[in-house]
Amino acid sequence: MRKIIIIVLITLLVSCRKSDENLDVNMANYPTDAVKTNSTLDSWLNTNFNIPWNINVEYKYDAFETDYTRSITAISLDRVQPVMQAMLDCFISPYNSVAGPTFGKTYFPKQWCLYGSYSYNTDGTVVLGTAAAARRVDLYNLNNINLSSGSEVVRYMRTLHHEFTHCMNQTYPIPSAFELVSAEYYDPSWASKTDAQVRDLGFVSPYSSSSYTEDFAEMLAHIVVQGPVWYNNWLNQASATGRAALKTKESIIYDYLLNYFNIDLYKLQAAVQTALKTKYNAVDPEDITLQFPYRLSNGSVNTITMDTTAAHYTTYGKSATFMPILRNYATVLRGGSWYMRSIQFIFNSSTSMTFRVAFTSGASGTTTYYGDYNFNYTVEASTGLVSFTKSIPEGSGTTYSNGQVAAVLSGFETYILPYLTNRQFVAAYLPTGITSTNSLYRTFAGFYVNGTSTNYFYGPVTYK
Numbered sequence: 298m299r300k301i302i303i304i305v306l307i308t309l310l311v312s313c314r315k316s317d318e319n320l321d322v323n324m325a326n327y328p329t330d331a332v333k334t335n336s337t338l339d340s341w342l343n344t345n346f347n348i349p350w351n352i353n354v355e356y357k358y359d360a361f362e363t364d365y366t367r368s369i370t371a372i373s374l375d376r377v378q379p380v381m382q383a384m385l386d387c388f389i390s391p392y393n394s395v396a397g398p399t400f401g402k403t404y405f406p407k408q409w410c411l412y413g414s415y416s417y418n419t420d421g422t423v424v425l426g427t428a429a430a431a432r433r434v435d436l437y438n439l440n441n442i443n444l445s446s447g448s449e450v451v452r453y454m455r456t457l458h459h460e461f462t463h464c465m466n467q468t469y470p471i472p473s474a475f476e477l478v479s480a481e482y483y484d485p486s487w488a489s490k491t492d493a494q495v496r497d498l499g500f501v502s503p504y505s506s507s508s509y510t511e512d513f514a515e516m517l518a519h520i521v522v523q524g525p526v527w528y529n530n531w532l533n534q535a536s537a538t539g540r541a542a543l544k545t546k547e548s549i550i551y552d553y554l555l556n557y558f559n560i561d562l563y564k565l566q567a568a569v570q571t572a573l574k575t576k577y578n579a580v581d582p583e584d585i586t587l588q589f590p591y592r593l594s595n596g597s598v599n600t601i602t603m604d605t606t607a608a609h610y611t612t613y614g615k616s617a618t619f620m621p622i623l624r625n626y627a628t629v630l631r632g633g634s635w636y637m638r639s640i641q642f643i644f645n646s647s648t649s650m651t652f653r654v655a656f657t658s659g660a661s662g663t664t665t666y667y668g669d670y671n672f673n674y675t676v677e678a679s680t681g682l683v684s685f686t687k688s689i690p691e692g693s694g695t696t697y698s699n700g701q702v703a704a705v706l707s708g709f710e711t712y713i714l715p716y717l718t719n720r721q722f723v724a725a726y727l728p729t730g731i732t733s734t735n736s737l738y739r740t741f742a743g744f745y746v747n748g749t750s751t752n753y754f755y756g757p758v759t760y761k
Contacts, residue, residue: 338377345385346409350401354381356411363412370414372439377411380439384409386576387454387522388461391568396560404558406464408433413440422488425453428460431467436460447579454573455522462514469557475549476509478542483508496535499542501528516546517554521566522573526581533585534679583733589742590681590724592760596647601742603756604639609741613728616745618752619716626654626712633704636660640713650674650685652713653696654705668700670709672717681724683744685717721747727755 338356346352355362358371372380393401406428415423415438427435436457443449482498483506484490490503500506505515520528532540547562554560573579585591592598605615605623627637635656643651650672655665671688691697700706722744729750731737743755 335374338374341378342381346381349398350389350405351407352405352409353407354409354411358412362410367416368414369412369416369437370440372411372413376413376439379444380411380442383444383450383454383577384457387450387569387572388457391565391572392560394568395565396558400558400560404431404465404468406432406434406461410435411439412437414438425456426460428463428467431464434460434464445578447573447577450577451522451573451579454569455518458522458569459514459518462517463510465558466510466513469553471510471513472549472553475513475546475553478545478549479506479509479512482506483512493534496531497539499535499539499546501531501543512546513550516543517550517562520547520550520562521569524570524573524581525566526584530582530585533591585678587739588681589726589739589758590676590683591678593644593683593724594647594676594678596644597761598644598742599759599761600644601642601756601758602639603641603754607756609757613730613741616751616753618746618749619754622712622716623754626708629708629711630654630656630704633702634659635666635702635704636662638665648673648675649688651692652709652717654700654709656705666699667696668702668705668709669696670700670714676724682747683722683724685722687714687718723747727753 342354346354354377356372356374356377363369389401389405392405410433412435415425416427416435417423423438425437429435434457442453479499482500485507487495487503487507490506492503495501495503495506498506500512500515501519502515505512519531532543535543551562554562554565570579589598603623605620623640630637635658638655638657641653641655643653645651652670652672654668656668657663657665669692671692672685673688674683674685676683691700700709723746724744725742726739727741727743727745731741740757741755742758743753745751745753
């Protein structure tokens with residue numbers, strides 16, 4: 298029997314207590330003998346599960362079917378059909394559409410036992426589901442799943458797909474090559490591990506690091522149920538070692554499904570994602586490769602331009618902390634009869650940036666001159682933290698010569714240079730008034746001082 302387990306939040310609240318005090322649950326509030334009959338429900342289950350798939354759905358509590366050492370409660374009668382409809386939509390229908398009815402009639406577990414509560418462990422963790430002998434699955438905590446919450450449905454479908462993977466593995470064993478990928482990192486003591494720790498070792502969850510059998514089931518369930526955006530985010534946040542391990546495991550799982558069951562992993566993923574998004578309000582996380590720090594770190598950002606006379610600064614505002622610095626810079630330039638028109642950040646690569654000031658001779662000058670100064674920078678894609686350092690020696694050519702004009706250079710060294718090099722910044726899509734639902738989102742970007750979000754600058758951004 299395989300188990301998928303999550304840590305109960307209450308464990309965190311009472312972690313200093315003994316294990317028999319971890320669970321503040323009054324089981325008297327949950328009747329264990331709620332055996333009721335509902336002809337309408339039984340007819341619906343018979344039509345949708347028993348007749349087409351030979352699946353017997355057991356919702357009437359039977360103590361002989363449970364672990365008598367645990368307090369497990371019955372599922373509420375009004376929860377049975379909505380929960381099983383979700384199983385139809387997000388599990389049975391996707392497999393049926395991709396693999397055909399013969400697959401389901403052959404491999405779907407024939408006994409599904411439904412319970413209202415978790416199955417509680419003594420160490421403060423809980424069991425969400427179990428699978429046995431490729432023929433039975435037990436599903437827990439069904440009284441508490443909110444079917445209008447996409448994230449809750451995703452989590453529960455991940456459990457179901459995980460348990461069914463164990464059933465498939467009990468029919469066709471996991472390829473031996475899979476176990477070898479992360480053999481040195483498997484550890485039954487998984488509960489204290491963080492996502493970041495296991496991700497860099499090549500796992501999709503802490504629980505997947507407990508054994509290769511759980512790893513296989515977790516991998517398949519996460520790829521299919523969490524979806525491609527989540528999975529690609531996970532890959533992009535992993536270390537090179539972790540990413541390589543994950544891709545190797547993914548390839549083995551793809552071949553396993555195709556060779557033994559004639560199922561395309563990615564078609565199954567697409568079918569599950571369609572059901573989750575169209576029927577259960579599931580949404581993808583933001584694609585981190587489109588986040589500004591990731592674009593900056595991979596060298597795909599071209600320029601950010603700041604012209605303070607532009608209309609968007611009236612609409613979305615400017616930093617009351619940064620603007621005096623820019624005005625002081627402009628004042629020094631005017632002392633040499635030069636008038637600032639804009640400043641621009643030109644990102645030459647993922648580590649090199651040119652600060653450019655555009656100016657004219659006199660207030661009504663029509664010829665624009667550019668003064669350039671080179672910087673190096675570092676960016677942490679996961680946090681957005683950015684540090685600028687001055688690149689020495691300076692570049693050569695007309696724009697760099699313009700940057701050495703007395704008033705232009707003096708203003709730069711007095712105001713811009715210390716501002717950029719004496720602070721740590723955070724790269725972000727700014728201003729915050731342009732949210733992800735706005736059509737202008739990602740068309741503006743900039744930097745704010747780490748720890749001081751009111752000290753920032755931004756402008757229209759272009760990409761390579």
